[in-house]
Amino acid sequence: MSKLLLSLAAVAALGAAAAPAAAQPWDGYDHRYEGRGYGRLDTGYVDSLEWKINSAARDGRISWGEARELKGELREVQPLAWRVQTGQARGWEVERLERAVNHIEYAVNRAPRYAYGPGWR
Numbered sequence: 001m002s003k004l005l006l007s008l009a010a011v012a013a014l015g016a017a018a019a020p021a022a023a024q025p026w027d028g029y030d031h032r033y034e035g036r037g038y039g040r041l042d043t044g045y046v047d048s049l050e051w052k053i054n055s056a057a058r059d060g061r062i063s064w065g066e067a068r069e070l071k072g073e074l075r076e077v078q079p080l081a082w083r084v085q086t087g088q089a090r091g092w093e094v095e096r097l098e099r100a101v102n103h104i105e106y107a108v109n110r111a112p113r114y115a116y117g118p119g120w121r
Helices: 002-022 043-059 064-085 091-109
Strands: none
Touching: 043 064, 043 091, 064 091
């Protein structure tokens, strides 16, 4: 008899533990992609690219005109970063954001046009 009561108590405890997880409200977002491989595409990183663009222009790796073009490209895709981070983005939006981030990273990380800077001696 005690074994029966013990097993019934165990089943009741498992059922009580699973009930709150099943009762979570649906918020309308697909959270499958949050925190999984999209670290470079979240809003924090995408917003930090503007600082990298300015730094590359100050260091002479890119011209100020190219910096202006890269900032324009960045502003076009910044809303996509929020959609990717919240799981609302479609596949083509993720790809577009990734292409833009790759392009900006390549531009700001390449070697300077003048190996030692103008006027180096």
